[in-house]
Amino acid sequence: MNPILLALVEDDPEVRELLRGYLCRQPELRCVLVADSAEAFLAELPDLVQPPQVVLLDIHLPGMSGLDALPLIKQRLPDADVLMQTVFDDADRIYRALCAGASGYVLKNTPLADIKAAVLEVVGGGAPMSRAVARKVLAHFKPSPAMQSDLLSEREREVVQAIVDGLGDKQVAARLDLSVETVRTYVKRIYRKLQVSSRTELVSRHARGQL
Amino acid sequence: MNPILLALVEDDPEVRELLRGYLCRQPELRCVLVADSAEAFLAELPDLVQPPQVVLLDIHLPGMSGLDALPLIKQRLPDADVLMQTVFDDADRIYRALCAGASGYVLKNTPLADIKAAVLEVVGGGAPMSRAVARKVLAHFKPSPAMQSDLLSEREREVVQAIVDGLGDKQVAARLDLSVETVRTYVKRIYRKLQVSSRTELVSRHARGQL
DNA sequence: CGGGTTGTACCGCATTTGGGGACGGGCCAC
DNA sequence: GTGGCCCGTCCCCAAATGCGGTACAACCCG
Numbered sequence: 001m002n003p004i005l006l007a008l009v010e011d012d013p014e015v016r017e018l019l020r021g022y023l024c025r026q027p028e029l030r031c032v033l034v035a036d037s038a039e040a041f042l043a044e045l046p047d048l049v050q051p052p053q054v055v056l057l058d059i060h061l062p063g064m065s066g067l068d069a070l071p072l073i074k075q076r077l078p079d080a081d082v083l084m085q086t087v088f089d090d091a092d093r094i095y096r097a098l099c100a101g102a103s104g105y106v107l108k109n110t111p112l113a114d115i116k117a118a119v120l121e122v123v124g125g126g127a128p129m130s131r132a133v134a135r136k137v138l139a140h141f142k143p144s145p146a147m148q149s150d151l152l153s154e155r156e157r158e159v160v161q162a163i164v165d166g167l168g169d170k171q172v173a174a175r176l177d178l179s180v181e182t183v184r185t186y187v188k189r190i191y192r193k194l195q196v197s198s199r200t201e202l203v204s205r206h207a208r209g210q211l
Numbered sequence: 212m213n214p215i216l217l218a219l220v221e222d223d224p225e226v227r228e229l230l231r232g233y234l235c236r237q238p239e240l241r242c243v244l245v246a247d248s249a250e251a252f253l254a255e256l257p258d259l260v261q262p263p264q265v266v267l268l269d270i271h272l273p274g275m276s277g278l279d280a281l282p283l284i285k286q287r288l289p290d291a292d293v294l295m296q297t298v299f300d301d302a303d304r305i306y307r308a309l310c311a312g313a314s315g316y317v318l319k320n321t322p323l324a325d326i327k328a329a330v331l332e333v334v335g336g337g338a339p340m341s342r343a344v345a346r347k348v349l350a351h352f353k354p355s356p357a358m359q360s361d362l363l364s365e366r367e368r369e370v371v372q373a374i375v376d377g378l379g380d381k382q383v384a385a386r387l388d389l390s391v392e393t394v395r396t397y398v399k400r401i402y403r404k405l406q407v408s409s410r411t412e413l414v415s416r417h418a419r420g421q422l
Numbered sequence: 423c424g425g426g427t428t429g430t431a432c433c434g435c436a437t438t439t440g441g442g443g444a445c446g447g448g449c450c451a452c
Numbered sequence: 453g454t455g456g457c458c459c460g461t462c463c464c465c466a467a468a469t470g471c472g473g474t475a476c477a478a479c480c481c482g
Contacts, residue, residue: 098352126342127349134338137348141309153428166407166415168468182430188471189428196377198438199469200410204377207418364458380438393460399441409468410439 004123007033007052009041009069010085011061015108019056022112028120037061038069042076051077054119057102059086059093067093070100081122085115091136098137104128140209151193159186163199164206215334218244218263220252220280221296222272226319230267233323239331248272249280253287262288265330268313270297270304278304281311292333296326302347306419309348315339351420362404370397374410375417 006029010016016034024031032052035041038061045051055073059066066084073082081103086093089107097105106118107130118128129137152160155176162172169187173180187199196202217240221227227245235242243263246252249272256262266284270277277295284293292314297304300318308316317329318341329339340348363371366387373383380398384391398410407413 098349101353127345131337138309138338142312166412181432200414201377203411203414392462
């Protein structure tokens, strides 16, 4: 088994040397690049004989943030797995990282041994996430607060579901066995209650879990 | 530390007894209910002095499937964490389980010790997922194949993004500094390319990552 | 009992949207 | 340089949608 080719991007010298010191000493790993900024990482990439398989990427970086760098990194290294490694565990940053193609998201309080485990897991086809992160990721799928609150009636929720499934008024009427006019009434009521003013907005907010 | 109150729902007698035998012997766990179907589980729930904190739920069950039972279980036990435990690792079942409020998703080939670890992790605020499952969950966030393929031009992708953000044609035109007529042309071209026929359908499919 | 909510259904009107076609400029490849 | 593709612009028409009403039966709650 060849060692896993690893790259580190971390601005804090102390943390960086700690990570490098530990990770590079592991027989399963080989650090091919250690950078203190996204710009430096991208600049040094072309010089490498062998590109990294895994990039451990900090989010808070001087200059370009890790989130901004992620798309660029995935563009240059489409087959590499990028592991976000940061103190931030807010839903928005997690969401943006995952959308940009991160393969994992570990928090900074993670012990070194677990970070190593995360690297191994990611090359093994997994998607390591710290507990709190995994929870937030799952939360993204769950029915939205407004959808499960008693703001909407049962029937109204059915209409919302049908709309969110991409149906037009007539199709909604067919699915729920209602008159088209009735569906229109429901839709209007729903718009009022949810404070939206178009179908698209409704579906969009529903998808983002902002509903 | 009180033991974690656990419930098992599993139809295969062999697997069920294996799980019960192992898990119930763990000092950290206490099985309060073992059922061979979702119906039996729901029927026996009211008899319990203490409701389970964690439910290990199989998907393939006689009668009501685990996916159908999940909403009912979450309704009766809103504070319990449900861990799906199944052989299925297809994206659709995973998606539906998570939407219905599952707190974790472990595959059937998982060693008993890891299942125990998953139970402990879930009460610790985590969201245990088998490797392949975690990958599929993350894949759900990534830009969709059709979105990143060269099917759409750069500009067209920008229009899609604007529409998905819930904007109307006029607003899209404003954001991208285009004529409304131009936006309409784009939208039509996009519909053709992506094989959809309404705004709602576009946003819907985009949200589901089916694009 | 009265009032609120829900489910159902209808009407009319202004706007948006979907579907079609047409035109010109720019860029790239053959 | 010519043909093709992407971009941006515009027009027309029919259907869908958003928005404002009205209406009534059934419920539940105080």
